[in-house]
Amino acid sequence: MSDNSSSPEKHTDLSADIAERIRQDILNGSLVADDRLPSESELSEAHGVSRATVREALKRLAAQSLIRTKRGATGGAFVNRQTFEDAYAQMASTAKLLITLNEVDIATACQARFALERGCARLAAKNRQEHHLDAMRHEIDRQKDPELSDEDFCASDVAFHRALVDATGNPVLSWQLAAAVEGIEPLMNMLTYRQRDRDAVISLHEAMVDALEARVGSRLEILMDYLRDQTLRTALS
């Protein structure tokens, strides 16, 4: 049944249509997290297509991590709970792809990253907890090791800023920000830091932790501007 698609458009790619229908069912709440979809055979019969087509549709949904599948007697396709963690990974991956494949220059990426992060400053200052400060100080200690490779230094930098945005206590915010920061990591990885550059970054990081501890958002904003300029200088040298 239900092959009377109300849309008279070109019906190429049945699997896309079916995937979209199921997707809508998830969106509008007909299917909620952990619900089990009908079996592939039932779906194929319900939509009037072959099982192969249904499977292609399900793979599409799986690729967007909308569903997961389990084999066996009680198996089937289940609606995934959309965790922030999942969405974060997905967005970071998209961001990485976009930035590497479009040859975004590092200045643009830096500007974007620090602009976004700047927006978190006041909220982070207001809501930060002790463990956020601890995490950031821990990363600073790592960054002080002169033996650290540029790549590891960069990774630690990402962790530092991740803790900073987590300090806002707003999951939507930290999820968006973290994805953005991680998305430009490949670009940041191409930076080569001289020791002098590292020292400058580290002292700014320390000042930022202090500002965060004292809950002075405005100072944090200023420090972020300095950090942006410092990073841009490193990039252009």
Added chain:
Amino acid sequence: MSDNSSSPEKHTDLSADIAERIRQDILNGSLVADDRLPSESELSEAHGVSRATVREALKRLAAQSLIRTKRGATGGAFVNRQTFEDAYAQMASTAKLLITLNEVDIATACQARFALERGCARLAAKNRQEHHLDAMRHEIDRQKDPELSDEDFCASDVAFHRALVDATGNPVLSWQLAAAVEGIEPLMNMLTYRQRDRDAVISLHEAMVDALEARVGSRLEILMDYLRDQTLRTALS
């Protein structure tokens, strides 16, 4: 053959493996935009699997808009150019899903949105062009129509803020921001604006355009804080 998968892990879901392999080829540059992949038959032979499995892998990639397919003699699967527009749609969709399915409360979403947008203020003030101001003023005119439904009012609001972030002139930034703003649109759509609320929003919008025209980023930031508070008040009434 290359079925000598170096990974001895549980090899369930061959289609996922193959999709991942091709994905890596795109990531590392072995395949670049508009390259044509081998035909399904060739891929199935190359990876030692059936054509059905290859097709499932390709559908996964298509779902992530990494490839497109064309039928016919010169058809096949082609690597997609990753446009900001594509990535934007994808991220907005992910954001919508995440926010609706996790029952994020409107206060959290608002806070996130305005915090992110606030980060753009200074950059937008610096780089804005005349056509950005025009677009924003056009939306303000729409918003003044008292016959406008709440939903249309909200859509116009999204367009207004989209123009604002575009004014930064930074594609990475506007892409991230626009996705975030559109992601919380479903939530904003649930708001009911009294006329008094609309008037308050509109005058703030007008003040924001003026600040943007005068290139006074700091004032723009303050106005955004007001707008955030105003929106929160509307939400909580």
Added chain:
DNA sequence: TTCGCGTTAATTGTCTGACATTTATGAGGG
């Protein structure tokens, strides 16, 4: 009773071969 164990059924994962549909290309005739 309760534990253990094989059987069974349901479901996804994979393969094979076929046919339908779309589309560029080239040959042939007017």
Added chain:
DNA sequence: CCCTCATAAATGTCAGACAATTAACGCGAA
């Protein structure tokens, strides 16, 4: 020169089969 038609290559779809996995059931033994 242009139109038409056959052809080939590729994706889209289908049907049917078998393999692999897994929970649940039933049954016998301790």
